Amino acid sequence: MHGVWTPDQIRAAEQQLFAETPEPVVMRRAAYAVAVHTARVLTDITGGVSGRRVALLVGAGNNGGDALWAGAFLRRRGVGVTAVLLAPEKAHAAGLAALRRAGGRAVSAEGPSPDTSGIGADAADAVERADVVVDGIVGLSARGALRPTAAELVRRVVVPGIAVALPSGVDPMTGAVDGPAVSADLTVTFGGRKPCHVLGEGAVRSGELEVVDIGLDDHLPDPELHVLQPAEIGAAWPVPGPTDDKYTQGVIGVAAGSATYPGAAVLASGAAVQATAGMVRYAGPAADVVRSHWPEVVATGSVRDAGKVQAWAVGPGIGLGASGRDVLQHVLESGRPVCADADSITLFANDPTLWDARDPDTPLVLTPHAGEFARLAGHELGADRVEAAREVAARFDAVVLLKGNTTIVAAPDGRVLVNDAQHSWPATAGSGDVLTGLIGALLASGVEPWLACGYAAHVHSLAADLAAHAGSVDPAAVGAPIGASALLEAVPMAIREVRRAALG
Numbered sequence: 001m002h003g004v005w006t007p008d009q010i011r012a013a014e015q016q017l018f019a020e021t022p023e024p025v026v027m028r029r030a031a032y033a034v035a036v037h038t039a040r041v042l043t044d045i046t047g048g049v050s051g052r053r054v055a056l057l058v059g060a061g062n063n064g065g066d067a068l069w070a071g072a073f074l075r076r077r078g079v080g081v082t083a084v085l086l087a088p089e090k091a092h093a094a095g096l097a098a099l100r101r102a103g104g105r106a107v108s109a110e111g112p113s114p115d116t117s118g119i120g121a122d123a124a125d126a127v128e129r130a131d132v133v134v135d136g137i138v139g140l141s142a143r144g145a146l147r148p149t150a151a152e153l154v155r156r157v158v159v160p161g162i163a164v165a166l167p168s169g170v171d172p173m174t175g176a177v178d179g180p181a182v183s184a185d186l187t188v189t190f191g192g193r194k195p196c197h198v199l200g201e202g203a204v205r206s207g208e209l210e211v212v213d214i215g216l217d218d219h220l221p222d223p224e225l226h227v228l229q230p231a232e233i234g235a236a237w238p239v240p241g242p243t244d245d246k247y248t249q250g251v252i253g254v255a256a257g258s259a260t261y262p263g264a265a266v267l268a269s270g271a272a273v274q275a276t277a278g279m280v281r282y283a284g285p286a287a288d289v290v291r292s293h294w295p296e297v298v299a300t301g302s303v304r305d306a307g308k309v310q311a312w313a314v315g316p317g318i319g320l321g322a323s324g325r326d327v328l329q330h331v332l333e334s335g336r337p338v339c340a341d342a343d344s345i346t347l348f349a350n351d352p353t354l355w356d357a358r359d360p361d362t363p364l365v366l367t368p369h370a371g372e373f374a375r376l377a378g379h380e381l382g383a384d385r386v387e388a389a390r391e392v393a394a395r396f397d398a399v400v401l402l403k404g405n406t407t408i409v410a411a412p413d414g415r416v417l418v419n420d421a422q423h424s425w426p427a428t429a430g431s432g433d434v435l436t437g438l439i440g441a442l443l444a445s446g447v448e449p450w451l452a453c454g455y456a457a458h459v460h461s462l463a464a465d466l467a468a469h470a471g472s473v474d475p476a477a478v479g480a481p482i483g484a485s486a487l488l489e490a491v492p493m494a495i496r497e498v499r500r501a502a503l504g
């Protein structure tokens with residue numbers, strides 16, 4: 001698992017580090033790494049380093065200081081470096097002096113004679129002629145939308161960009177963007193990932209991420225967020241062992257769909273079939289349709305006749321009427337772990353007495369999208385999705401998987417997992433039903449609910465990605481839209497992929 005730390009956590013760790021290593025030494029360490037990676041990108045795109053041109057966008061703080069020092073290091077390798085200073089009077093003095101000593105140039109962003117959008121001719125020229133732009137506008141102390149001059153400079157960047165610490169214009173805590181923001185090809189960050197690198201638009205705008213060791217590790221507390229790695233998901237994904245039979249691998253009950261809308265039942269049951277080798281029982285009015293699609297599913301008409309299961313997946317398509325409520329109540333009273341999705345969530349919101357049907361020791365997973373979340377929480381989701389999921393998880397003592405292109409999984413004890421798909425191929429009708437089946441199957445095979453959600457979310461988005469690209473893992477492959485059935489079909493491929501990662 002990768003850890004993710006908040007800016008406050010990183011700052012506190014930095015203060016401890018400075019007690020043993022002077023701050024300027026740490027900054028030069030960070031800046032040296034920026035220079036090394038910038039030289040690598042220059043080589044990749046131009047075939048060399050010496051004689052190439054780099055523009056530094058330099059803000060008022062230490063983020064700009066990093067960029068200036070990196071510029072000084074690049075000068076020593078023969079790069080033509082121009083620093084564009086957004087606040088010349090506040091630019092990091094030691095960094096600016098180092099750049100000048102090394103033969104670098106500094107110009108004011110607003111220049112001697114700014115054009116109609118407020119940018120001086122020298123600054124415009126530096127950005128236009130650069131092979132690579134280094135973004136040192138703002139880092140951990142970023143607040144709100146970029147100011148007008150910074151925003152205008154960012155709009156003008158058309159060459160590859162390297163962000164120092166984080167792409168400027170992105171909120172460090174939420175990854176949200178409000179106005180122009182840097183879209184980096186590469187982000188070089190220090191000491192650990194920050195929330196903006198894994199959440200929302202920030203994750204996409206960070207591009208490739210390089211986490212540089214500047215000596216913070218010993219001073220970092222427990223991370224705020226976690227990101228699962230494919231190899232650990234592959235290593236933990238349940239597959240039949242030498243002594244397993246169909247029962248020992250977990251029997252999942254699926255309560256989904258209706259006679260009029262059997263699709264949810266077919267997709268959720270199918271996902272459970274594809275996810276693990278245990279047994280799948282379906283209970284509901286779509287039994288015949290489920291059986292015809294998935295002959296291996298043991299299907300009955302009612303949850304009362306379903307037989308023994310180790311976990312339930314309930315909700316998609318069960319409706320908001322008395323029969324849906326009855327189904328949800330029954331599975332909650334079963335004493336088995338429950339993954340409650342779709343209509344179940346609205347049923348909980350409409351009738352809070354349903355919470356009483358659940359034994360407090362029974363693990364419960366809720367998988368809302370933004371609309372269902374608002375119903376459940378009683379307020380809109382807002383920009384801080386992590387805090388929102390965490391609050392609802394604690395309030396209902398349930399694992400909350402909040403859907404979106406960045407999936408958030410919050411446990412009642414405050415732990416949060418993030419699955420950053422970096423694409424939206426699963427955004428298709430029926431996709432949520434597949435996810436419910438995957439989570440239910442993992443719960444039935446005994447995987448801890450928080451991890452079950454994280455594993456399922458990853459495999460789900462990977463399956464969509466693979467399906468969209470006809471099974472290719474080549475990032476350059478061209479995708480085509482898919483439906484939930486194609487996603488479902490790609491689940492075994494995705495499981496193989498993470499298991500392959502586990503084998504190294």
Ligand SMILES: NC(=O)C1=CN([C@@H]2O[C@H](COP(=O)(O)OP(=O)(O)OC[C@H]3O[C@@H](n4cnc5c(N)ncnc54)[C@H](OP(=O)(O)O)[C@@H]3O)[C@@H](O)[C@H]2O)[C@@H](O)CC1
Nearest residue numbers: 027060061062063138139140141142143144145146147165
């Ligand atoms: N401590 C260390 O030694 C190390 C720190 N490191 C580096 O320091 C960085 C943190 O530096 P920091 O704390 O100086 O703040 P930083 O992010 O540069 O912002 C500075 C100023 O920007 C401005 N500003 C704010 N919002 C804005 C906006 N929307 N649009 C435009 N401008 C905006 C605002 O200035 P104001 O004009 O309000 O005075 C604010 O004060 C960190 O990310 C890492 O890169 C590394 O070298 C490792 C060692």
Ligand SMILES: [K+]
Nearest residue numbers: 135138164166
């Ligand atoms: K930056």
